[in-house]
Amino acid sequence: MRFIALSLIGFFLAVTAAVAELSQARNFYQYSESVLTAGQPTEEQLKSAGAAGVEVVISVVPPSERVYNAKQGDILAKQGIEYIHVPVNWRAPDDASFDAFMAAMDKVGDRKVLVHCWANARASALVYAHRVLSAPDTQPQEFETLRSVWSDVAGYNLDADTTWQNYLADNIARVQ
Structure with missing residues (x-):
């Protein structure tokens, strides 16, 4: 019995350490128990994702972005983690990328997901849209959360970024 208790304690400590490692990714944000967003994780942070x-x-x-990690699919596959790549152009996001991301999130279902981009601006914006489409009455508080996540990244200001404001509003209206 003592062995089981010590094993469980060890397991929970390992999971806590892995969550702590992953939470060190740039601009990490946890929306819920199952939805996490961040800037590009390091290889070590990716290696802690499964744990x-x-x-x-x-x-x-x-x-095409310099932070893109071509090895991340392999790193994640070794842990049994599904990897989905939905490239979204920061300067010119398009409807097809929006639709592909929404389909990916729908495929995720209730599984625990990490969505990431370079700085957690695109990732958090797309997660915002998915959350609002899933529960439209949450839009005001979800927008404040998005604004907060963006403000945590130097140089990002959602209120001044009409490209992303329009992209989100137009696509949310288009698919509602």
Whole structure:
């Protein structure tokens, strides 16, 4: 019995350490027990994702961006984590990318997901849209959360970014 108790304590300490490692990713934000967002995780942070309970990772970083990690799919596969890549152009996001992201999130279902981009601006914006489409009455508080996540990244101001304001509003209205 003591062995089981010590094993459980060890397991919970390992999970806590893995969550702590993953939460060190740039601009990490936990929306719920099952939805996490962040800027591009390091390889070490990606290696801790499975121990942190992450079951799916969605990257919206296009391969053309310097922070894109071509090895992340392999790193995640070794942990049994599903990797979904939905590249979204920061300067010119399009409807097809929005639709692909919504389909990916719908596929995730209730599994624990980490959505990431370079700085957690695109990732949090797309998660915001998914959350609002899932529960439209939450839009005001979800927008404040999005504004807060963006303000945590130097140089990002949602109120001044008409590209992303319009992209989100137009696409949410289009698919409602």
